[in-house]
Amino acid sequence: MDKTREITLTVNGESVTARVPVRMNLVDFLRNELELTGSHVGCEHGVCGACTLLMDGRTTRACLTLAVQADGAEVVTVEGLAASGRSAALARAFTERNALQCGFCTPGMLASAVTWVEGGGSAERDAIRAHISGNYCRCTGYQSIVDAIADVAGSKAEDAA
């Protein structure tokens, strides 16, 4: 029995076609086949959030998603967020607030932050804390990450006003 399938998906704006083992998860496909190593593998069981990316606009655990499930989907990784400028304001705020130490959680954290900011999320700290509670950070204590997201959400709200 053939245990592979051909898939076609868009990754960071580029169309990709590949034959993949059906058991291969999306994060392994991105890291090992496409050499997009920005998405990180922290727990491989959907808890830590290090592999979080955007699939069809929604934050998705790439370790709990099979590559074949991404057939036809539009996937955006941290590399795509950076290259397109979508994460630029957050990246500035994360730098200014020192909202990262080792940086391993950062790609997943940015994906979650992008959906918060783009979805019109407020600068309210408790709400931001709740929103990023699917992303573990073991270094910072979270406060600086909340600060950074609140900075961007706050200035976006000001711009809109």
Added chain:
Amino acid sequence: MTGPLSELDRPNSYIGRAVPRADAARLLAGRGKYLDDIRLPRMLHAVFVRSPHAHARIKAIDTEAARAMPGVAAVYTGAEIAEHCTPWVGVLSHLAGLRSPPQHSVAVDVARWQGEPVAVVLARSRAEAEDAADLVDVDYEELPPVLDAEAALEPDSPRIHEGYDSNLAWERKVDVGDIDTAFAAPGVTVVERTFRFGRHTGVTLEARGTVCDYDPGEGVLTMHYSGQAPHMLQVILSRHLGMAEENVRVVSGDVGGSFGIKVHTYGDEIACAALSKMLERPVKFVADRQESFLTDIHARDHVVKARMGVDAEGRIVGIDMDDITGIGPYSMYPRTSAIECNQVLNLTGAPYMMENYRARGRVVFQNKTLMCQYRAVGHPIAMAVCDGLLEDVARATGRDPVELRRLNLMPDDGYPRASASGMKLADLSHQKTLEKLVELMDYDALRRDQEEARARGVLRGIGLCSMVEVTNPSPAFYGIGGAPIASQDGATCRLDAGGALHVSSSVTEQGQGTNAILAQIAADRFGVPIERVKVTTGDTATVPYGGGTWASRGAGIGGEAMLLAADALKHQVLEVAAALLQAEAGVLDIRNGTVVDATTGAERIALSDLARTVYYRGNELPPDLKPELIATRHYRVTDFPFVFTNGAMATHVEVDAETGFVKVLGFWVVEDCGTVINPMLVDEQVRGGVVQGIGGALYEECLYDEEGQLLTATMADYLVPMAAEMPDIEVAHVETPTSTSVLGAKGAGEAGTGGAPAALLNAVNDALAPLGASIWQQPMTPERVLRAMGRL
């Protein structure tokens, strides 16, 4: 802004400023280079077969079916690997009497904890190696597991190691003054408690791993690893693989969290080095999360019976304690698993004046994962015991815990002095930090809030901790005992032809911002814009020789070495400039990348012009001038075994009387780490440390069943703090520079983790006090809180 110019107003003033990290942009773009991002040609993936039993004899291993699987290159048992890799023994000579038997990288005859590697499969892909590993058939004879550290000391307990008369690895006693007489004196109130501290672990978000690459042409092994001490590992690989040290290169790239977890010798990683040499191919191993929980070192695991006595005026007369700590089946190599207990005995009571101190520590073998040094080694135990008893005695005698601290903390003008345990202390500020903390948290207002809450039947509590932190260790920590761990560190500063500085250091970066502060120090002392400083760390082939980053030593030791190197290079460059400009070196200075007249600031020659003249047009130099545009300096702490820092912290909690859940309402820290090089980095280090301390005090625990099976081997079972349940943490500083260095910096990385558990213990007990209840076990889970309240 008005007012006099300060040090921070001069050009290239970076020390003390919140300079953002240069490497943040790279990490934020997904361009980090972590261990698992490395792929080499013909690389094989190693997957280890691990013991499912806590204690079992390996009778036979059948690898035939695994070898026949697709993609498999080789399968080896522990015995086969042992022919290429000698076992190690985790003892140090200055911990007299510590014993531990030889430990193989992969178990040979007996597996002594669940998760110990017994065989390894190497295949083209990790998936194929995992498929094959399932088919390795190991015939085990189960042996009785020894799990509880107290029971392990019973005479009839099964023994873990043949030839040992007991499961005791080490014992230490301290006896200063006369505690029995002191406690028996009239008017002395004595409180006694038994503290239990569960096991927890670091949960680095990036798991441990290695890519080992042996080049048979040159006979050189390159080990890429995610770790904290490359030079230490170089020596260890050399010793146990039988290679010359110079033929081993260890490289640590981006490290996704370490916290002390990644400073030890792990059998699976060392085995990969042996396998790469055996197969003459690169070998990669990356632990999965279950392997991390089963094999990363665990921390704590203490049962402490302790007493404190205070006299009628409230002065502490002494502490008497007995600590039993379980360390797993071996003492970890090469730092040993006795250091934590040793630190508990050294540090308990160290912030306070007392004449009498008696302590006994016993370090015990058991069939669990190895226990060893994790962030804030021994500190959370020592602080929770002393400050837990202090606030207990405050309640027993009707005193305010802040008043009791004011009375007993060492005075700020009373240094140098020694703690009751004999630790040399200097440049501390306990009284000042306590007063600043009381102000920062608005202690009186919080007490009023608590009264008001109590009147409504809401259980709120306030808890404090005054602490010391061991930082900047001298050779007395490890080197004196025979460990191949450098206590000095080196830094090199090189002026390149374009006028930029290239600096390198033997301390390492794991996210703290080591590289950032090294650049700050070099730019500040030498006199260039920080953008013109490039930093290299983490590679034994290119950086000066040194110890790496652990025990809060990166800034204090590595930073001082960088300062000395930058100063030396500046001196050298000014000599060249003086020759070129026919001026006296003493009237020149370097500012913003230009040699200037020191008095007027007038530009004399750009550094790039100077360097290009030296490098390209040496014919223009006086023939007797021998320019050196590179300088290296090393630094070690002398006169003190450690440079202690101090801090005070407090928390405000609410205990849900129905669920037992503890909510942290507020947390405040006043830290004195001496000179603050980068307040933004230090504050976030402190906060991160506090959050790990909160984790250990409230959530995190490695739980075993009665067979020695780890019950918390997934992230769904082992709880780490998440953003939603963490409070904002206010951080303030008192700066008492250490007089041991020019820079004056002490460490700051561990204070939060060391002190937060004590503050939380005190706050929860303060909340429970109206019920006459108290809790002395961490983590303080809802179930345990309810039991303490008599509601379960």
